[in-house]
Amino acid sequence: MRRCGRLTASEGSDDRTGRLEAALLISAIGVFFVGIGAWGVARPHAVLATIGRLDPRRRLALAVGVRVVLGLVFLWAGPFCRQPGVVVALGWVALAAAVLLLMLGSARLDAIVRYWLERPRGFLRAQFALVIAVGSFFVWTGL
Numbered sequence: 778m779r780r781c782g783r784l785t786a787s788e789g790s791d792d793r794t795g796r797l798e799a800a801l802l803i804s805a806i807g808v809f810f811v812g813i814g815a816w817g818v819a820r821p822h823a824v825l826a827t828i829g830r831l832d833p834r835r836r837l838a839l840a841v842g843v844r845v846v847l848g849l850v851f852l853w854a855g856p857f858c859r860q861p862g863v864v865v866a867l868g869w870v871a872l873a874a875a876v877l878l879l880m881l882g883s884a885r886l887d888a889i890v891r892y893w894l895e896r897p898r899g900f901l902r903a904q905f906a907l908v909i910a911v912g913s914f915f916v917w918t919g920l
Contacts, residue, residue: 804915848871
């Protein structure tokens, strides 16, 4: 399998550019996840309150849009990464989650947001620590 950032002398410059783009994009997504996770560990309710302040329709559109974009990026860049199967599988999961959110609608998404807002601070910190771990995985697999 191809790996981000690892080229042989026989590979062309077009392939090199594609690999570099994939590596940078996957790693940038990982850095973003790590940043959100760190913010969540430091101030878990601030992250959720920011999400909770969004208009319900915008919140649904944002949630679906982010999952569609992540899914497509993971499907495109996955084959170039250290763990291509995992990244591609997460791309399909993200796209399925986008469809599921559309089926649930904004009212049910609001109920989910309220549920998370009511969770204890320690529980939320543990969840955001998982976001840091996932982000770290993306930084690693993209390099």
